[in-house]
Amino acid sequence: MLRAAMSNPFREDLVSRSRAEACTVVIFGATGDLTHRKLVPALYNLGVDGELPHGVKIVGFARRDKSDAEFREGLEALNKEVSRSGHDPELWSEYQESIQYHQSEFNDIDGYKRLAERLDAIDRERGGAGNRLFYIASAPEFFDVILENLKSVGLSSAAKGCWSRVIVEKPFGTDLATAEHLNKVVNNTFAEKDTYRIDHYLGKETAQNIMVLRFANAIFEPLWNNKYIEQVQITCAEHLGMEGGRGGYYDKAGALRDMVQNHLLQLLSLVAMEPPTDLSADGVRDEKVKVLRSLRQLDTPKAIRENVVRAQYTSGHIQDKSVVGYREEDRVDPESMTEAYVALRMHVDTWRWSGVPFYVRVGKRLPKKATEISIHFKSPPNVLFNAIPGAAAGGNVLVIRIQPDEGISLRMVSKLPGTSLRMEPVKMDFHYSTSFGKGSPEAYERLLLDAMAGDATLFARRDEVEEAWRFIDHIEKAWHESSEAPEMAEFSAGSWGPKAADELLEQDGNSWRRL
Template identity: 50%
Template structure:
């Protein structure tokens, strides 16, 4: 196994393959620390977290003393764990190009602790391994604990860390990263926050939503506040409505049991869609830091008109996909998926109309939608502007649209009208299009960005406790109204853009963007 000295010379032996990416690296590196991943043998860790950490490490952004302690129920030696991690890195589509010799060097940073998460001995083992890597690798007394486990284990692990003293900040810092979903409704979110705070201070808690780690999501703020041509138009005087779409072409892919419990509101609306909504609707922060940005995001949620269960049918539409065709192939309906009840009333599609009662947005509707088995996988934020007050040109004018493509084909486009060549004053839609690949660099993994931010102590892209609670309050009326299985389901065919009621929700003078 390579020595620690060899690990410290990683930047000397690995070539830089992309000069632009090298120039875009963070100027700050985190203090030496250890990442402790609970549930390290699970799907999320193997497909997303480990490749993200490896990419940061291979780029030289984590420092020589960085280490990983994996924690899982399975009994494994360190060497067996290292073999598992290296195989996951070789096979994951998320792994950056592997430089010669880097896997062997990375393996030296890995250690493993096995045991049940409700057994005190497991946490004694974690404490012992932390002390070992801190001593042998110069990892410092700093640690990030990542809960890559089912939500049912969050409280158990938090309590175990607290009772073993691992949450105390004495000679270094301690931070806790919690995966979504953070609760399954308002009451459970309040209870989880209360439980977490018995052990952890709020500044130690990082509730992760990988959507906020996407470059194109962060670009919403950059376009708004970094360009004077857009921000003066970002209000009710010029914007007619806003559409936020997160469409998925996949079905359950073996996750039917989870989806029966969650549904589209918990899986997408309460977190991902509302995060995008807040970034579009928020006021300019007084500074580009965690507190200022998160303050403005919470103000948006507090300004949204409440949706009681009695009004849910007026502003929200649900749907469930039935059998249909996608990409030229027949696909089954939701009720035919594995681990799904044959009479399930779980929604796989949601469209909701939000109204923001503040000075900037009064009267401007925000339409959010997400669904499974739609025609394609695409996430987009579209700001749709008002039409000109006078029709000076023949024919109807289309509205101008500023669209942020979150995924795929990441970029920004602006649609406007231009005169066609010839004697007549005929206008036609044209599009100015910017794609991120113009920079010549691959986009950073969302998990890479967020993991590094957590190690740096930058909570800007992590929802705060009051933000999570306000988000649950906003969707509680919808969840309550949909508890009764009184909707006709399924009500849209796989491969279509959802139920007809979604078109009625957006209104006769508007149309959903068929992306």
């Protein structure tokens, strides 16, 4: 049997967090890849681990005509392939009894009325009114109509003593104006405290650990400032291109809007934020918003040319396999001016970070898949050991690996054994899987559980989203509307990006860390 969650009102791993409560999870866009590969397997794994509250039900809402049995069969096939904890047929047989399918068009109000009746029936079967968690995993063009229809039939309001919450997937808008519009629609439907804008990067174990690393370790926090840190690098490398028909979406979005606006600015905020007043959701998010508001705006064509590089990959080789260039990819415009790679030099204009460059890069068709943050400390004075010819160059580097091998490492200099004085860089390395004897939960597992517990710490607040778009919009506007837009650089697939991105750091006497 799936293990029921413990009755303790607080989780043992973080006693300040309230426990998740049983609810009915309604997933809009339930026949899509996200539901099959991430959401349903995440709920299954939570059940296997004994974390899922007893009595959770799942209702898939989508347009295709399917029976409950057909829907469950498709989910099981993918769960066998992707489940973190493996697939147990006996456990799945029990788990799938909580899964139902509801067919309706997203704009059909009668479908929502039938959904309300179905949810009421589930609540009666469970014994009284219940909690509802609505997960909007549909295409973005349906976000508005789904939210408005939920309100029209009263599903956004909770019965006394219960709650009704909504999780909205990315992309949350395509620019500041659309994000503000969507925020208005959401807040006219659900209260801000019941709105969860998801960014799955924040559910990754190492991303969560950034604050613990900084604020719970006295050896780091006193050094976490411009007196000791020379630069910060954030890299998100992806070896894949436009497989699976992704080119149609990506060619409209691009690397800047698809990754930097949400994932990477969130990571930057966690690195650069001040200590929060407490560990409440708003306490943490207040400090993240301050970082976004402190970003030096790249609001002129000159500033963008000097601090941003955009590029597309040309044909090349990835893992000994020949691949085509970006403009030759399926569903990509042959004359596309959408970036598949972007590198930025950013500054956080606060007392703590004045003068410290933050270098951010993300790209497709790079040599490997990896996301990491590297904190580069200043080198000691060029005397004593550092003055010896052939001494190891560079200062200490703290690396926070977000994926795929989650962990933390610290580079330092040590003397080689022997009679002569020779020094080499060495690495202290921490891996989650080996240190704690088990792999980290999937990001969606943590985020779904937090939404059931009413903990919004790892979700973006309205002002976070809008401040991030405000920064990104200046760059997008210069690229697509200015006569002074920088040229689109190119790099061979399988390399680490265009020469212009290397030159961006060389201007400061720095270079990208080799992953």
